[in-house]
Amino acid sequence: MMSKKQKEQWLRVSTLLAETPEGMSIQALLDALAALDISTKEADSKTVAPPRRTLQSWLKKWVEQGLLNKTGSRRDIRYFLSHSAQPAPNNERSMTAALKLSAQQEPPQKAFPFSTTSLDCIKEINKPTIQRKPVGYNYDFLNHYRPNSSAYLSASEQAHLMQLSKTHDSGPLPAGTFARQLLHRLLIDLSWNSSRLEGNTYSLLDTRRLIQFGAAAEGKASIEAQMILNHKEAIEFLVGAADDIGFNRYTLLNLHALLADNLLDNPDASGCLRKIPIGIGKSVFQPLEVPQRIEACFEQILATASAIQNPFEQALFALVQLPYLQAFDDVNKRVSRLAANIPFIKHNLMPLTFADLPQDIYTDAILCVYELNRVEPLKEIFIWAYERSINHYQVARQTLGEPDAFRIRYRQELKTLVSEVVRNLLTKQQAYAHIKRWVNNAIPEADQQQFLEYTETELLGLHEGNFARYQLRPSEFNQWQNKWVDKKAPNA
Template sequence: MIKTIADNELTLIEKCIAGHQEGIGVSALEAELSVHGFAMQRRTLLRRLVVLHDRGRIAPVGEKKGRVYLPVRQDALLHAEDAKAISSADIIALEQYVPLSPEGEEIMAYVRQPRQMRKPVGYDQGFLEAYYPNETCYLTVELREQLRQIGTPPEDEHPAGTFARDILNRLLIDLSWASSRLEGNTYSRLDTQRLIEFGQAAEGKDALETQMILNHKAAIELLVNEADLVDVTPLTILNLHALLSDGLLAHGSACGRIRHRPVDIGGSVYLPIAMPQRLEELFRIILSTAQEIRDPFEQAFFLMVHLPYLQPFEDVNKRVSRLAANIPLIRHNLCPLSFIDVPARAYVEAMLGVYELNRVELLRDVFVWAYERSCQQYLAIRQELVPPDTFRLRYRQALGETVRAIVLQQQRPTKETVTAAIPLSVSAEDHNTFVELVLEEFENLHEGNAIRFGIRPLVFAAWQEKVKP
């Protein structure tokens, strides 16, 4: 006999979620329900959440342990007799969202239907085959020109990555926080700043959330510091996945590798491809196609569409696509895309439109709004920056090699040890200044920023223990 779920249970759960506009995780929800004297087993609660989602009363965001549940602020509309007649503009007015095109509104209306009302679909290779680089365009010529005008810094005749490198400290915080938040991470921007700048993990946060932030930091540093080498290639994307998924996957061997297991998309009727050989082939076709796209904005958006649609990895696919979208922007010395202030729900629904309809208009609305938002911030910030240290830039690689060598050899950073470790690439007349720069780096070195030099946490901890007075 099937047990009937009491309406008061669902109502209370929905009410608790409604009090958290940025979303609430299962553990926090359990604690809040207990405060109301309403405790239930985790499995029971998860089943209730599925029911609420199927009825369109809540929206899950994120995957696995990072998932949070958002309130759907249109209950009265959904229960009204004339709900179907209500325009999506009325719905948008009830929540934070991005400005939508008519096509974007159509997609939003479709994906907001209960899951049982949407047609199950699988991967459609025709969606990719219909795209011809530099002939097919997801972004119109006018739109690309608009983005180029707002995203090109004054005096942009500089090496690849100069703009991103100028604002690196701010970008590390903004993109790490914003991209993680889209996955349900509950770190605040201030928490993220403390973690990245001082290595201070936020109290009361899951260790996986801390790891997610640090993984973003490492991946962003790779894109910016190696801008002249990083490109839209299989190796780069695999490296991005390895950095972003480090310590977050059930199977460590899956980091930086095409998946060998089937996956599903929470809250979606889309079922990705399961065959590893087919995934590998399509993964390379997607990147080969992307490499042929000449316009950096079109290339960035193409990656945001087709990498998560294929789901080449066991997890962390959308995070990879968001950072991969920055590769052409950084290489062309354009303003990077940080996803700052992007509403999680808008992004999730835009991706559902790609998964279930093979339509990109809603994601395009999000992309354009997000890029305009990023440009407004970073172009203003850059005008206030102190000119970069040219000496540090010239010896950036040598600096990293020296710091890493001293740590790996578990030596104390002194003038003597640094002098002995100076690479041959440093000119003799620059030795004294270089030694001072290395010693300065060691004064500011901690577990939160050691990854900048390719030093893993365990290696840093062992060195720190060794050199303690």
């Protein structure tokens, strides 16, 4: 039985999760609940966002009761509303209606900590297009920027981000060292978030299975899988060529070619600067049309970016100026988001994954650059998103946490299934199909999703130092590992 207070919070949490099919982290839930307090003026009542530890405890109980599903572990945990759960019991419909009404009345920007200046900019670009003055490319916006003299980020903001991003205490490391250490996770997080900002509907779990097992999500358009796989290839290129990448033609053109592969109407435009006029949907901004001018501005952007010494200023400059030029037929924003990670890869700083950033907020900030040449909203998003990425990539763990009750409950089943995959010498593609059939037949429906996640994690983390716990012989493990590693999953 839930207490009255817990029932009130369950209604709020379940309503949020019902409207967020991709799931939410505990921090995202806390932020959304806090924003809800403000937007519905509940801060003056007894229903306010609970402390983090209290919410953690309630979420754990709701998972155990089958009301919620959970994926991931520790800082990667995301919560989903169970199919059997009801976000709005009949006797509380009025409260749910109030929540939905407030969400309709308040623009999404209210939930984001924008400054008054940024909100004024966003208000301007949210006016109907007929009320906004058409504008073209402003050369002065680029020409007036002087590397290491002009700056989008203040000195204190640069220092703050640098302090947050320290990844090691020793001397300088070779370029790309840190990115290679977390490549497995970076491929998934950055591919998913950058694709999500383009409207891609893959969930985080769908993205993980696509990247790790080559398994496309059922019922999704093939173009969505292609977009994510292109991100994977592009990130691998940046990390693998860490010594050679930079703000130069080699890096940016190849980055575009990888991100745009099989996605452009004209395949020959992949990796090439734009030679045709384009328009920006829902915007009164008209990009440059003359190819020679596009080429000249592109070279100027590269030269300016290369001269910037601070890696955070360099990253933000790329996020601002590359989309503004629209140097390519399409995929410009994707290029800018991955290019923003170039200085972080080269300097062994924490990456920028755009975790939890709402698509509509990012779009508004970009439109402020296009139509007003104002960078404040995008700068505030950049700082917020980078702090968010830091939280997702903390290396030091303060606590180990409680033993995993789910793992204890299904310890024998996990051992049996992992052993079968190894002994049968299954490839990643074969293993995914086998696991799915096995789970459907042997695991209760309410636990199937989480059990799938655990099994995949176990297989991907299997190495010579831990396979003995599955009662496998060295010869069995070695034969399987050679096939598992060498066999590449086909593109979805």
